[in-house]
């Protein structure tokens with residue numbers, strides 16, 4: 001039975017809104033509709049920004065329709081759902097990706113051309129949604145694309161920061177400056193405000209226990225609201241649409257009426273501004289924990305609102321709490337949402353009258369935790385006093401959780417106080433801390449690392465005690481992946497076209513393993529020619545950008561070597577820039593004859609440093625200043641260029657990655673959990689120059705240039721560097737020479753870089769000096785292969801088409817099968 005009104009009128013109206021995906025006129029109609037209504041503009045009063053906005057609004061209509069259909073279908077099917085909690089979503093732009101996933105790219109290009117616009121220009125009007133720092137946030141974005149494409153009933157939850165990752169500027173002396181990123185100051189066509197979906201969130205206050213029960217009452221303090229904004233994420237070649245629900249903090253009331261009446265207008269709006277702060281800005285740290293109260297407020301607001309939303313949906317099913325884990329799974333993207341474990345306990349025990357033991361059983365079947373780093377400085381541990389002030393009830397529950405847990409440890413290992421101290425959720429000492437990773441492990445049913453080596457290292461180092469306690473099966477690996485839609489189809493359309501044409505279908509876009517069928521093409525001369533033309537086109541496109549934006553003229557026949565990632569000591573941009581200086585010195589020394597035999601390189605860097613990370617900022621400064629000297633040295637011709645592209649972003653990555661010949665992945669062995677820029681670069685045909693990681697295993701070591709100490713040697717070398725130090729000129733004479741050159745002032749006042757070189761002269765924690773020689777040797781091998789361009793292209797082809805395993809579809813399917821227990825629910829056509 002039709003629920004409301006006249007069925008025919010409804011259905012005719014719904015059909016009238018449908019657009020044939022092939023019909024350019026139909027699409028143009030919808031765009032013009034938005035020009036004249038939503039934007040209140042006319043044909044004579046249009047610019048590219050307005051054209052972008054109208055086009056985006058037209059695409060948004062398509063997305064919302066699919067979003068509605070998906071939601072209705074999934075509600076009717078009531079499957080188990082997966083919720084992906086990530087404090088970062090590094091989405092980038094959406095227009096191109098959306099029209100590609102909808103299968104309407106050509107139609108939109110056609111329609112907008114007929115309306116007098118160039119589609120590429122419209123795409124460039126869009127601002128990046130940069131609600132993330134780097135790997136972790138971009139991974140979430142790839143995963144939601146894969147969830148939609150695999151038709152999994154999944155939603156992402158995050159925070160709607162008013163300001164995303166800062167805009168990076170460079171001063172005239174090469175210093176990083178940070179400017180705000182007000183990405184919402186134009187209207188954001190990709191979000192749907194859900195002002196009716198709002199949940200109360202409490203901070204501070206006090207707790208009163210309820211006699212003879214596990215329950216307590218938490219009251220007082222400060223209350224605010226978390227309001228939902230939805231971002232529909234279309235799958236590729238499916239009607240299914242996933243959702244990212246982002247929360248924005250709002251005051252409960254616009255103003256405090258009491259102080260308003262008392263004539264204190266300022267005070268009446270003060271409370272609201274404090275609340276508004278909570279979702280104001282993304283914390284700009286990558287792989288680094290900062291311990292700020294506001295950050296804990298963000299984490300709690302986000303996880304509490306998400307849980308309330310998830311449980312409201314579950315309660316509509318009218319099932320007992322004991323079945324919660326049959327209907328929902330919550331994946332925690334690192335420890336940032338770990339407070340959710342205590343929050344679910346609080347809701348069950350205090351609000352839903354579930355006894356503590358039962359609540360714990362329910363809770364520990366719902367959560368799974370992904371670890372993204374073994375770096376100790378990234379592990380979250382909250383100062384206990386701060387935690388207690390903000391979330392007093394949660395701390396009580398964590399004490400109880402820890403008490404029960406310690407009891408179990410003591411039972412297994414009686415009198416092993418040292419073990420208890422190591423494993424406790426509370427770190428004793430002055431001050432005391434709450435260790436979020438320990439809470440995440442104790443409260444989850446599964447914990448995973450993000451690459452084979454990383455997962456092994458987790459189990460043998462930071463989580464070793466927990467492996468003994470929980471057993472090996474409790475820990476698992478899910479290797480990261482990237483979406484081939486954005487990272488090939490969208491950013492490298494010519495390569496995508498070559499692949500589709502050669503395979504005879506575009507199925508590789510949803511089944512990346514099919515790329516393997518193209519491995520034999522490495523031996524096909526014509527294919528190699530086509531490949532080289534595409535790479536050259538992409539390099540030209542990048543060279544134009546470098547000339548326009550940086551005024552640097554580069555040689556498009558040189559080796560484009562890209563190191564594009566956050567600036568961090570463990571990633572060792574230092575190793576790269578020191579090797580560049582070494583190369584420059586060699587060129588300067590060489591005779592004209594010798595120079596003729598040298599291969600030309602263009603080194604490209606891009607990446608932001610955390611605003612408070614002094615050494616990382618110094619590395620940027622060195623790169624920029626070395627670049628200035630080298631790029632302006634006419635004597636060396638075009639044998640060497642060094643570019644630092646400011647304000648690295650998803651959009652810039654989309655231009656850089658297809659143009660790369662060499663992918664520089666040179667972190668100290670064992671420190672990079674599971675790089676993902678390497679996957680994007682490899683699938684676009686860049687050869688890997690790096691420390692040993694698992695891509696080498698997959699692409700075959702033959703295709704890569706590997707160097708450096710291995711993960712299991714690092715500890716020993718580190719120990720020697722600190723306790724049995726050999727002077728630098730013996731550890732690495734080449735590096736010592738490079739340092740002398742820097743100290744001679746060629747790249748500006750030498751004092752500036754003292755604190756940087758000091759880290760190497762002294763402890764050299766990241767083994768820069770220990771790996772320097774073998775890094776130079778690896779570059780020499782690159783030179784040799786580049787000299788034989790046929791061999792180079794073969795290797796590039798073999799690298800790219802061996803990348804099938806690194807599709808995020810494979811990763812997400814692994815999660816679905818191995819952890820989440822959710823199945824595909826495809827919306828019928």
Ligand code: OAK
Pocket residue numbers: 134135136137139285286287288334372373378450480672673674675676
């Ligand atoms: C960020 C904040 C805290 C802890 C870890 C991170 C982070 O971004 N880690 C990175 O995660 C990526 C996705 O798994 C990996 O590709 C990177 O190797 C890892 O550093």
